[in-house]
Amino acid sequence: MDTPRISRDQLLVRVKACGICGSDVHIYEWTPSYSWLTKLMPIVPGHEFAGEIVEKGQDCVELNVGQRVTCMPFVPCGICEFCQKGRPMICESMFGGDGIVGLHHNGALAEFVAVPEASAFFYRRTSHSSLEHWPSLSRSQPTLWSAQAWRSEAKR
Ligand SMILES: [Zn+2]
Numbered sequence: 001m002d003t004p005r006i007s008r009d010q011l012l013v014r015v016k017a018c019g020i021c022g023s024d025v026h027i028y029e030w031t032p033s034y035s036w037l038t039k040l041m042p043i044v045p046g047h048e049f050a051g052e053i054v055e056k057g058q059d060c061v062e063l064n065v066g067q068r069v070t071c072m073p074f075v076p077c078g079i080c081e082f083c084q085k086g087r088p089m090i091c092e093s094m095f096g097g098d099g100i101v102g103l104h105h106n107g108a109l110a111e112f113v114a115v116p117e118a119s120a121f122f123y124r125r126t127s128h129s130s131l132e133h134w135p136s137l138s139r140s141q142p143t144l145w146s147a148q149a150w151r152s153e154a155k156r
């Protein structure tokens with residue numbers, strides 16, 4: 001497969017680990033609710049992953065080559081009701097906007113994946129964080145983030 005070409009606001013990530021989500025199984029089994037993907041085929045699935053940045057677009061300013069990242073598979077809009085309430089993982093634009101990595105764009109069940117910098121998370125390496133465990137962080141990080149947001153909201 002060709003290495004993905006990144007746009008100005010994207011990172012090229014060398015995939016180190018990729019989980020297989022229930023939705024990937026639905027794609028594999030081609031269950032009827034996923035037939036909307038027909039027009040996007042062929043597509044590389046994989047949206048729960050971790051890896052190392054090997055290249056970055058010229059507009060990327062937060063993260064750098066060599067850093068290890070995981071990501072939300074889409075860029076939350078930041079302005080819809082859910083984003084405003086600190087629940088970006090159910091952003092109204094999830095199925096709009098630029099789409100979802102591994103569904104609307106080629107995903108991470110490949111050597112490289114292109115992801116928007118705006119949706120990437122950088123993790124410091126610790127003794128108990130092996131990269132093989134990171135794909136689960138791509139889902140748990142937004143969950144923890146939301147739990148924290150709800151907590152602080154509840155205190156107000
Ligand atoms: Zn998933």
Ligand SMILES: [Zn+2]
Nearest residue numbers: 077080083091
């Ligand atoms: Zn939103």
